[in-house]
Amino acid sequence: MSEAPPPDVVVVGLGAAGGLAASQLAQAGFRVVGLEAGDWHSAPEFALDDLAQLSRNGLGAVKVNREVPTIRSAPDETARQPMITTASLMMNGVGGSKTHSTNISWRMLLWNFRARTSTEARYGPDAVPAGSTLVDWPFGYDDLEPYYSRIEELYGISGTAGNIDGVPTGRGNPFEGTRSSAYPSPPLRRSAYTELMAEAARRLGWAPFETPASIRTSDQDGKRGCTYCGHCTWNGCWVDAKAVPSSIGLPEALETGNLEVRTRCRVLSIDIDESGAANGVTYIDADGNPRHQPARIVILATFTYENTRLLLTSTSAAFPRGLANNSGQVGRHFMTHSFVMGFGLFPGRGLNVWSGSNAQGAAIADFDGDNAAHDEFVGGGVIMAGHEIRPLLHQRFTPPDVPRWGAERKRWLSRNLGSIGWAYALPDELPYEDHYLDLDPAVKDDMGVPVIRVTQSLKPNEQRMYGYLADRMRDWFMAAGAAEYWHTRLDASPISTHSYGGTRMGEDPATSVVGPDGMAHEVPNLMVLGASTFPTSGGVNPTETVEAVTLMMTERLIARGVAR
Amino acid sequence: MVSGTVRFAFAPPLLSTLTTAVDLIYPSDTLGPGAAELGVAEFLERFVSEATPRWRELFVSGLRGLDQLALERRGVGFSELSTEDAAALLTQIVDDPDHVTPEVGEFIDVLIDQVNEAVFADPAHLRGVINGGWQLVGYPGPRLLVTAKEQQFDAVLPVRGSIYLEPLFAPRKPA
DSSP: OOOOOOOSEEEEEOOOHHHHHHHHOOEEEEEEEEEEOOOOGGGOOOOOOOOIISSSSSSGGTGGGGOOOOSSSTSSSSBBBOOOOOOOOOSSSSTTGGGSSSSSSOOOHHHTTTTHHHHHHHHHHOOOOTBBOOOOSSSSSHHHHHHHHHHHHTTOOOOOSSEEEEEEEHHHHHOOHHHOOOSSBBBOOOOHHHHHHHHHHHHHOOOOEEOOOOOOOOTTTTOOOOOOOOOTTTTTTTOOOOOTTTTTTHHHHHHTTTTEEEOOOEEEEEEEEEEEEEEEEEEEEEEEEEEEOOSEEEOOOSSSHHHHHHHHHHOSSTTTSSTTOOTOOOOOOOOOOEEEEEEEEOTTOOOOOSSTTSSSSEOOOOOSSSSSSOSOOOOOOOOOSSSSEEEEEEHHOOOOOOOSSHHHHHHHHHHHHEOOOOOOOOOOOBBBTTOOOEEEEEOTTTSSEEEEEEOOOOOOHHHHHHHHHHHHHHHHHTTTTTEEEEEEEEEEOOOOEOOOOOOHHHSSSOSSSSOSSSSSSSSSEEEESSSOOSSSOOOSSHHHHHHHHHHHHHHHHHHHHOOO | OOOOOOOOOOOOHHHHHHHHHHHHOOOTTTTOOOOOTHHHHHHHHHHHHHHHHHHHHHHHHHHHHHHHHHHHHHSSGGGGHHHHHHHHHHHHHHOOOGGGGGHHHHHHHHHHHHHHHHSSSSGGGSSSSSTTTTHHHHHOOOOSSSSSGGSSSSOOOOOOOOOSSTTTTTGGOOO
């Protein structure tokens, strides 16, 4: 009896990147096995319960909650593992963290792909801070544009286009690159709060527009649109209005018979043969048994921290410092988004922003990238004012002069929590030589595997950038009539749902881990997908760019075919 | 004999200490009940019993440390202090954590966050009442459908109860 041939591809992680890659490859005729640490999830698990979903991150219980990274601000410090409760973690499950994400869906700016060259051209050769490893991407916005358009079509992204084929529409985001198509779905509903903030922005001379979202805005083809329930972020959607691979792509791929999805499977290592090529992965199956899954191509598509961890723990004689890491580049060029939040108090006014989605917002791109001239820092980010004030979460963000506990705090909350509007910025952190991921030497997860250790601090460039964006939010709230404004502390966010780098993409094997085709420089049949490959973080939510890059990489793989 | 997992629980003196502490953080007053009456101490004990050993260690060492501190400074356990003395001690810990053991400092830091979140939890996690944080701030509670009218300023929405009253979620109501 002959042994069944190995599948063409094993995909590790079935989230925004891996779920999309697996479905694209299977529908193109590749035989694919997808391994996912979590389960298939469905509506009854998505109770509108902030304690269970947001505070306890219930959808991450099976794995991600058990491997919280340790953090330190400098290499000479001992890292500590924070007691994380209110979610700043990803989750586990088919569909990945897109299941519990707000699903705001942006294209990055042209500038983000050429950040180093553009900065030096505009501000001089010394403009990039010393110690930053900022580089251009190995391809540009125009190369990615067709894939952005296809992702928007596939997922029915909602929003208002700023241009079509370069012709301004007079609406939407005036700063976005040339688009070949409009958004396929109209934006999410406007509300009293989003209109208040949009009007205030216009008075400031800014260009507000509807936040684009990977959320179905109306009932279509038997699927329901958003019900504005107010529990979008850190929860699955009870009507499945978010565009998630578990309901778009993977079901169709399963119907082809080319895809097998195995859930509750935890990959421990990527294995190699005597030539140094990947020959599959070792994992623990749902019953707790160790297994080896052979494959001709391995696609690593977990989140940023785990992509790096799996490479670093996959050691061998050929790769003693971890797979694809003879260059020492795995874990380097780490970046995150610090969510700089601003708050405006409108005394006595019931804003009714409890409900709706954070993606139901007014967005401003005037300060993203290099859209506004500023020579005091490199980078920028969008700012958005949206819904979804969650009492359990937002009680945390009281003004600095309100006590953390006691009767005075209770009185303040009683008077004011319903009258707070919020906005937040997504500042584009630069990569630095001393910001990196490695394995913690002391702290292990419940499987005995070292957790990731993050070394990251707040650099002067970012301090100035975050402060600048916080000041713009002050301008915004004051123009809207707020009586008081405050913002969260400006600091690094070493554990963030917007994390980048660790397996950087680039032409040069000395400064990157994967090439422009997503394949590891040192392991020719290993592809890495996700924001861990981003050379820059960008000043917007990352998922649509993750998806567009994934589509580009898988299409190139399909074009090359697989030798059987 | 039925075998089963023995659930972790605080010894009664530690539960008293916890109850005193949570009610200082979110006290009872004319605006509504405090954390103790809402059932936050029992809720946290249940949470810690199901959490990782690290959480249990933090709570047990923190509560013991709090009692020890009260004994050293006032000669009685924390739960036996007057409200004023207990509040003064908590103020000292929060304002000057370097003068207490790291266990107590970290525990109080975490406990304040935990209590402040718990009072805004779905009532199914507490004692089923909705006059905690939700009523305090005018939050109408979660609802499956929200109309455009309900997203206008000053629209008054009737307060709903637990989301687990919805048939879709009822089978997963917290025990």
